[in-house]
Amino acid sequence: MKQLGRMEGNGDVRPPKRKRYSVNTEVEQQPHKIRRGRVEFETETLTREPGPSLSTRFQALSPLSRRHRKPQQSRDERESSRQWAFSPCNSSTSTYKDKFVVVSYNILGVENASKHPDLYYKVPPRFLEWGRRKKLIRKEINRYNASIMCLQEVDRFDDLAHLFQKDGFEGVYKARTGEASDGCAIFWKKEMFSLLHQENIEFQSFGLRNNVAQLCVLKHIVATCVESKQNQLESEITPQTSVSPCTQNRSVVIGNTHVLFNPNRGDIKLGQVRLFLEKAHELSQEWGSIPVIISGDLNSIPQSPMYQFLASSELDIRLHNRRHISGQVDSGSENISFRSQNGKASRCSIRKYISRPSQYIWNEEEVRLATGIEGATRLQHHLKLCSAYLGVPGSCRTRDRCGEPLATSYHSKFMGTVDYIWHTEELVPVRVLETLPVNILRRNGGLPSKKWGSDHLALVCELAFRK
Template sequence: MASRSHRKPPPENSNGSYHSKRRIPYQLKPSALLSHTKRRRFNSNSQTVTRHTNNPSRSNRFEPFRSSSKSRRNNRDEKSIRSSIIEDCSSRTWTFSSTDCSNSQDKVVVVSYNILGVDNASKHMDLYPNVPRSFLDWDRRKGLILEEIDNYSAGILCFQEVDHFNDLEYLFQNHGFKGVYKARTGEALDGCAVFWKDSLFTLLDQEDIEFQRFGLRNNVAQICVLEVKHDELESDTCALTEVTPSTRKRRFLIGNIHVLFNPNRGDIKLGQVRLLLDKAYKLSQKWGSIPVIIAGDLNSVPQSAIYEFMASSKLDIQLHNRRNISGQLDIESNNRVFRSQIGDEASFSMSISRRVLYQWSIEELRLATGAAGVTHLQHHLKLCSAYSGVPGNNRTRDDIGEPLATSYHSKFMGTVDYIWHSEELVPVKVLETMPIDILRRTRGLPTEKWGSDHLALVCEFAFANNGNVS
């Protein structure tokens, strides 16, 4: 699957192409933290969202469990342990921002979710050796996904790896959502989909991006402009005050993308992200400099050059090896560990590597930057990561505030999914991913309670300029 997350490509041919569909693991920790990212002080201000259990989450009391062929546990013990794992894994917690948004009337809950394409799962069963085959059944998984989304009171859904859009459209229409879909070009069967709650939002504008048109492979992205609906009573109330109905209109842009997987093609990855951000900025300006949200599977880790480009708005690509733009490592699948090299030694290594200017071909520069002779990238959106902006705890977050893992299968455990936002929006709360020790106990996603090999990212935003956010 050319854009399926976490597949290992073979060595490149002389023309830079590849043809394998295996996945590789990523490096979870950086050799050094990005210079523009501040270390976050973690807290535990959270609220639990529990699925299918009347008992509180016991994740803080979960002890390491190791199976053994010599174990003498009887069937009852095994069932009890399994039930304990299921209970812990069925709960995720909300963590709240320190920003006071209690008086904000206009809020939006956004979900970004790679839901695992049916075709992708069937073609890569080797990624799920510990997952019962019934857990990969689409009829079962789509029900779990719908049930999960219902728990979040979401208004906007950004899905990736959608190859049964009609199923999703039918299910979510019955729950008050409308949606648009963009299939990947070429032979791939999956694509991206954006859904919005019809009672809350109106679609004003839409633009699909086919990256193939720009020589950037068969991946696609979506951009939607939405307006918050207000009932007539609220509009009448506004008309009686100094705030007119026209100034009460809340419009924002939502972008949804699934970036190419191939770690050897950092030029194409950068080109896809660059193009989405450029088009999102132009469309946001067309509608009056409206706020922007970018969601999706970037197939890049938090310590990558792509993350740096998103967060800092600029990138000198000569300082980066094209083959490691996304932070992926070409290591054996059985060497799946969290690697942390933060410290003096790592800082020294980073300072040495920063002096190296990597050679990019004219064509690679053109794909990455849009022009043959350009070596510096820049975008005009001032973006912040929603999760990095709401401090969490070290069971679910890394040193820069991103989730420790948003995806887990036999060849990868790490973070590739994100929700970004412009400064006009303030994160109110985010849904924590599963604690890393509990996630390991599952031995891989999907599970009995979760319908994908990714975890959904969820953030509630408030509009920062409404006078009620402090």
């Protein structure tokens, strides 16, 4: 919209007949001649971001003020910027006081990037350098004003801990077992949260490969505590004034994991997620039925039986092929069907999996790994989970017809969504950060890129405690 203000400010160099139009009149009567302004207008409407009135936003600029203006972003820079989408049910962000921003981010392990050059042959080598990428990741997360970060593929934890400590974060790390060099890390803003409890799951102990999961119980330091300290100071002057304690004691379980990649081992993938959810539920109950947030790289697409299990709390494994549990087998970049640029869609972003009435054969070992019980064929969990992105309507350029992002990861062999943030009903999503349109991703040829430090895009949502 800044382009419109510049047009008004440059009125002295335009033909005299143009001077009779005010800026607002040009917007209403000649939108077809102000293409850039119209695009930004659409973005603001889409993300529902509140802004000042038109008369304020379109103020003319004097020659002196133009002289000190920052350079305008190029078209590519604007299109590669990510926009906030706000929940229509919570249009007023002041409705909730206890809000916090959660980031889930697979940051691309240094060793993983070096061992799989075939995935990044279109990416300039300098974009894969860790010294450069870690600075981009830190800069990006600071833009989001993160409160809690759940990171995957972390194999340089000391580097990250040193950087994020400067930004007021504390963190814990759990490395994968076996020969793998990466793991998971959870960071939290010290001024907003304190750590009450932490534990890890080594899936190897259950015969479920070398992946791990983290679980932390964090106590939210609410604003009322600050007010309480102020009351205490005032009480020194007026002893009769009663000191109010913190009126809320809010805590939350934060879960972070990176599920096995192997698409053919749906039994192991299900077993890992099942254990992860079981332990998260146990911790929630132990600490007083507190809310739960589940995040990470689940290596499963939105139209998969794995997603169905998370969303509906149950799954009959006999209705699904073990090799199709995560939906990865048929989700190569050539098989992804995206919404067209005019906003129309023929189907969800990736082929919809429909349960077949016939039963698939699982051997006894596969059943035991998936369900944890000999002979059982039905999976269940006790968390009522909601997807943060599914809870906030977004752009047809970045979401599939089901409401999830079209793509959270992009390299030479895959473009699609495998990263998620789930939460229980005690929390409500206020806003989420849209991912990038598919055409913009393809223009880069792959991730990481000049602007983004990983082959995944960070998922970001602002959650609030329900009153």
